[in-house]
Amino acid sequence: MARITSRTSVVTESAARFLDEIDELLGQPLATDSRFIDLLEATPDPHAAALGLLRVLEAAGESAPQFLDAIRSGTAEDLAEDEIDRALLRRVLAVMGTSEAMVDHLVRHPESLPQLVERSPFLMISTPAASAASLRNDLLASVGADPDDPAPTADHLGEEAIKDLRRTYRDAQLRLVADDLVAEAPEEIVDHVMAVLSDLAAAAMDAALAIARAELDPEGTVRIAVIALGKTGARELNYVSDVDVVFVLDSSTSDEQRDLATEVAQRMRGILSDAGAEPALWEVDTALRPEGKAGALVRTMSEFTRYYADIAKNWEFQALLKARPVAGDVGVGEEFVETLLPLVWEAASRQGFIDGIRSMRRRVVDLIPAAEAPRQIKLGRGGLRDVEFSAQLLQLVHGRTDEEIRTPNTLVALEELSEHGYIGKEDAFVFSAAYRFMRVVEHRVQIPRMLRNALIPDDDEKLRILSRSVFTSGSRSGPRLEETRKDYAKQVTRLHDQIFYRPILDAAVGVHGAVVDAHNRGSSMQAAADRLQAFGYRDPQGALSHIKALTSGMSRTALVIKQVLPALLDWFSNGVSPDAALLAFRRLTDSLSSSGWFLKMLRDSGLAAKSVADVLSLSGYASELLLRQPAAVAWLDNYDNLTSRDPKALEAEVGGLLKRHAASAITPIRETYSRELLRIALRDVLDVGDRAKVPGDLSALMDLAVSGALQAVRMDLDQPETPLYEFAIIAMGRWGGNEIGYFSDADVTFVYRSVGEELRAEDKAKLSKHVTKLALGLGSRLKASDAAQGIDLDADLRPEGKNGPLVRALSSYRAYYAKWSQPWEAQALLRARPVAGDSGLIEDFTELIDPLRYPVEMPTKALTQVRTLKARMEDERLPRNADKRRHLKLGRGSLSDVEWTVQLLQLQHAHQIPGLRTTSTLAALSVAAEEGLIPADDAEELAAAWQLATDVRSAVMLYRGRTAQSLPEEHFELEATARLLGYPAGGGHELEDDYLRTTRHARNIMEEHFYGF
Template sequence: MAGGERTSTRIELARDGFGDLGEADRLLGELVEELALARHEMLVGADAAADPDAALGALARIARRDSAAVADAMRRVGPTIWLLVGASSGFADFFLRHPEELAHVPGPGGSLPTAEEMVAELREAVDADDDGFARHGDEGAWVSLRVRYRRLLARIAAYDLGATDPVEVLPDVAAALADAAGAALEASLCVARTRVAGGGVGAGLFPRAQVAGTQLAIIGMGKTGARELNYVSDVDVIFVGGASDDLTEEIGESRVIDIATRLAVQTMRGISGMEIEPPLWEVDANLRPEGKQGALVRSLDSHLSYYDRWAKSWEFQALLKARPLAGDRALGEAYVAAVQPKVWTSAARENFVDSVQRMRERVTDFIPAGEVAYQLKLGPGGIRDIEFTVQLLQLVHGLTDDRIRQRGTLDAVEALVAEGYIGRSDAATFARDYRMLRVLEHRMQLRDLRRTHLMPQNPDGLRVLARASRLAPDGAAVWTLWEGIKREVREIHVRLFYRPLLSAVAALPAEEQQLSTTQAHDRLAAIGFRDPAGALRHIGALTGGLSRKATIQRHLMPVMIRWFADGVDPDYGLLAFRRVSERLGDTPWFLRMLRDSSGAAERLTRVLSGSRYIGELMEWIPESVAWLDSEELIRPRSGHALQEEARAIQTRHETAREAMNAVRALRRRELLRLAFGAVLGTLTIDELADGLTTVSEVTIQATLRAVRREVVPPEDAALDFSVIAMGRFGGGELGFGSDADVLYVYDPNGIDPQRAHTLSLQLVAGLRTYSEDHRVPFDLDADLRPEGRNGPLVRSLESYAEYYRRWSLSWEAQALLRARGVAGSVKLIGRFMALADDVRYPARVALQDLREIKRIKARVENERLAQGADRSRHLKLGPGGLSDVEWLVQIWQHEHAHRVPGLRTTSTLGALEAARAAGLVTDAPAERLATSWRLASRLRSANTLLSGQTSDVLPTDRSKLDGIGRLLEYPPRSATLVEEEWLRTARRARRDFEKLFYG
């Protein structure tokens, strides 16, 4: 060959994918000469080969043995030959052993063999008669069987490798492989019958009539049963033996099982035993009762007895895919029909879901560390993650829904999404990734026709896999594809496989899995609904119809009803859930999140049945359901973040009214977020108080900015105006339902004093008007101002100074102890606080001033409690309540803060701790006082959350007390415990108060 021609040939070889161009050129020359074919004829289809170099080498070896067979095949079906030997050295070796089999390789555009065709072909290979016996029982029959099976396998592989879209044809290919396995077992059983009946060398002898009368059903399990088998995989089976009543009576059941066992052993040997032709695959019967230690063959009754008494959860999971595969069809059908009810009730077994989850984790744990990253089947994000997820969903929900009782993984995914158990997006991803993983697995197994699930660990192996699968352009890309699939699969697996709803559904009593109209009324009443008829109406409204939304609600409802029933007020919880569901309409994420998230549905039932405050707010902010899917989203947002949002709101709205509508929505939203945290127990009382205080501060600051923009004209911009927080607001100790006590102060700062006063009154009026919220009241209470309700609503700083210098009463100095600037001019706040410090932290307190504070405290207790009210139950003014602790601490602050800097704080508990550190109170009473103050604060907020209404009185209604207790994380039915704990705690605090305050 001339140099130019050789160069041209090598360029063509490189273009076709050959790597070793010199060796390829040499072998091609050899084949051209040996087969009398032109080079271009030889290379037709070579560019589609996964490994052209290996294919060419294989063709050369086969041609050296039988050049005529290779020449004929290359002329007739050359492209298919390149596909087969290029993707599989296993097929190359097969054709090397049997070159004559090249004549049976199909051309392009061929079809898959049917199950019936394969059974007929393999029975023909062993020369089986109509009675199911082979003409000969020697090893030659098995060799013939194995050769003919590989001929069929080559036909399946040719169809698979030649498909335009291997991912699309994967289910058909896997089904054909499973059917081929069944046909092989059927043919091997024919040989086994002949051998067991005396037609084989070395086999035990039984009369032919007894062998013919013995039934052996071969049940396909795992991928074989599901018709989703690999090219080379263990074929999992269970053997069931039997015979007619007459034969059983004649020879005894033990002899029948003995014959059936011999048949099973010989059938397995025909497939897996070592012969001249290599084994096909391993026949694995270890899924049988008792595994390797159990009898290879049992009667149907023996199987059922075992499953009723001894079977573990994983055995029922395995039986999900059971299918008659070969042998006696009637016995196989009877076996499957008998075990199916046991499969679909297995999820009701104790800890079923947990056991399946642990089993999946154990599979992963047993993978050698060096293989984890390459494990296509067993590793994280691999095939097993998809299969276990799908099977667990099927087993849990299949008890009541026979539409999802599918053997195949892809069929099951379709059924699960159709019936609303998984989302369309997750299902589509699972199905696509499962098909691609299986295509990769098939190509890896075709390479050597051996069982493997490990991705190639070298660039050459990845390159061949990419070309064989056609899923990626090169080796690096196929690895990137694999990594992406792993991440997708693992994320969905973790979310669905560990979905709390699964454990909850599995734990439901069987009678509660479905809500039948005839029994539901009594059942709802029995589990705690006070208005079962109303609950039924709500359930009907939520689950009625044929929409996907109604379908998912039907799946959710049995579990959510049980969770509602475990809550404080099931009836209200269900009603609120209906309202939220209706407000969200057909929003796709809502029900999907409840179904798929790690606990959102249970948290939703808890907050709705535990708090009318939350239920009423959620009706206005239904999208808040999404927060329940994340611990982070129910944490309080920082003051800085809220300030930024409030400022952004004001830049988007021109008028104060428009801006305040948005700020009001912000406040409601953040109050709801805090309420979630309080009810779900993710916030401490200190975090809650801080969060409520921050929300109030941001609201006032935003309102003041909006009002000032409308009220104060540019020429009066020098006016300074500030809001001073007082009381619990000033102390940063707000609870749900607390008013915001405030003072208003201004400084003319150079403008006309009367004009400044008028503008300040307008600012106050605007603040009060725009801060009003009919849904969640926000009262700016200025009653702690000088002269109380009789005094001016707003004063200048100079007026405050004059008043405190000349007229201030002891209670007014006491009120200033919790004064803290929260909005407006920072400079003015600083000047006011300096003034307040002189009043509230005097160098010396007159004895008559202390006596006046004590006198006022006694009068407040007597006059401000409603007539006839039970003083012991008043959380604020009653004995040991908030007022006792706060007045005691404040008298210490007023008297000693001038010399004890630690007492100069607006925080009640902070000042109490400073008093203890200063020796004003010993440890024990300080602890009792703090405990009472904290408990009163928690009870007060819980009461508001429960009822949606503000009250300072501990209710006497037992159900309300129990509800308050549940919010405070007491066990159910703790009304008496809550009541007794408060009365006991308050009584101890009162004794300490009287001793320290009046003593």
């Protein structure tokens, strides 16, 4: 301890004891020599370095002093006066102070220590030993296989062969780690490190195959090749990762040979991945094979060809981009690549190919646990995967016609894309620098324990140690690492969001060199159009014209739009209708271009800009409403603006409009209705709030608008000479049930009565004519005829339908129901809900209809009539060629099935059970379950089917602005519907499966409870 100076403040007391023990083992005061201490202090973790070296020297036993001989470079007897090979000692301490896994390896195999103390500037990097051929020779030699044999076969088997393979692998890994940790600029050699790791993995697979062959197929009858995918295929493997592979056989393989090949592949995988006396290397992952884990482990070349020609999904072609033969039969491996790689570029031309791949990437990001996302080096925003993904997408878009950018390696791809003009040189440099730095960080995270990990530690001390292993000069603190990493992530995120679209803007306005390579392979406009089409724009030339119109010139509007449009174009393409979104955005901008607040909001509010893009790309209905009221886009800067307005405040607003405008108030009332309808639609599209409340919100808004409109029309039409009367509007159907959607007409009946003395016949006729004019005037003035959204009143559910009078007196209703009422009319009255008019009349009308809709008992004849009518409706009203499984209203298990089941229960039991006296389907169903009229599980199934059918109808209306009769079959409509219902991108088929399953269950329940089957 005498030689440790005051400079050794980082050497802990326990570390100092380790150093004394090292000196004791060596018989010389090496570890307490100030030169040793200086190097020790520079390691990431001096305590770990001291302990690691002690453990290794203890394991070396009697040969420990040879370590001392290796690091001495002079001839003096006294170590204090002798020269020390500082570079060599620095290498040793770097390994000991960074990688406990490598220390463990040396403790298990102290005979490997001499490899670490060879007098050479590099042990692996830039040496012949780093070549793929040399690594293969070494690994095959470790199991006694001849590298020159077309089918190398090991000469020793079992556990000993596996131990030899794994130890040789780790010896090579040890030498690579040593070079990596002492590199002055590790980011400059990280590409070489990844290549060596990839080639080392390939060599290990060849050696494992040699063992499996010796044990199972010593004659070499099976021609099997191992194809690496992912990072191994791209030669950018990290220290610890699953190695993705597929196994391919010669097409002439017999069934017996196939079974043998399966055993060989399974054995090869176990040799590398199973636990043993020598720890496993890594997991051999075969999940990327055709049909995944459910598919055959091995396939012939002809089977692979058929699969990729007829069955493979888009992402499977993307995976092929990095395919590389790494082990086994060379001819079979080369045939695989030569046959299947061209299919990648054919598939990349498919409609929706790029969009599907981007959707998968978004899902991966969405699945990252929130607590991990900020610390993710690989998968998080601005991480390694974003760099890889950016390069791959540009390759997939432009590699279809440009073979020179077809390379599996990310860093090489960035160079080629830059060289050929598909990405700016500065952008390529940023991507490359960020990728190199983050790869170094990822490696340093993995090296300590050689475990799969891509998370920055959240412990300050661990972060400090990590930072000291990343940086070799300057500040080596944790904050520097985090600041550097976050800065790179920010730059990558910015580029990732803009890199595909910024050149398109340049091309649209004629900037020289935009999206065109240095050799002028094609016009920049065509390249820009190709890029837009690949990203989901179905009319790329039209999109380019919109982009040009938005960004041309030097006006403030154009300058701001140039800043935000790349991100908007990306968000549009993430939706379902990017072309429609871009057109709508152009129209919106034209309306608001003179509004400084709009441009400022687009530039400064990420929430508002993203929300505008989401609305315009997902909902034609909401987009059209927004274009009629463009100032409402300001709401999107704060989602609090989208919350439901207080009903009393809205009533007061309508009341104020009536006071100010009297008979002319109907126009501002419709404007209020349109404004609040837009608010509800925006809330729905952006998934702000509870979607199940939307029908109630829409119904309440319609109640308010119709009630206010009725008052305005009466102010206009009622004259002093008009006989006194009361008038009421009764909502029917879905409006009566507070269950309307964006698609719903307003089903109504009108009722009136005279007030005061009995009228003479001519006055009765005059009043009848007047109230009919009132009803007609109300309907016409509520219809859409200007920018405000209209309401279509539909009185077809009135007694006698279209053949009956539009408006009936209360006495006429009483006479009609007493003489002519049919069971279906009583059923229709279950949804009757007064919404506007005079309270006294409303009370009397309700008193009139309650005995009809809530009868003391339901005669068998009436029950038969209801069931017969339902059966006829299913046969006659369902449109010809409509799919009964998909029709949202009349289909099997859809709205009609659920509603008629519930209404039958109401007709049978509402007289005895007051809770059933509700116009709401779900409320009545809930009470029926509580009262034991239907099992709770059945009620839950019916409610789920009804809610899903309701949601689908609204979602389709939101998307296309037109009503939907059936669950969409067209891809884009189904996808949009799913997105609007909260399914992830690509969730259309999941929605379809959910709908068909849910309604099938509901139909079975309906048949039991309605028809009594």
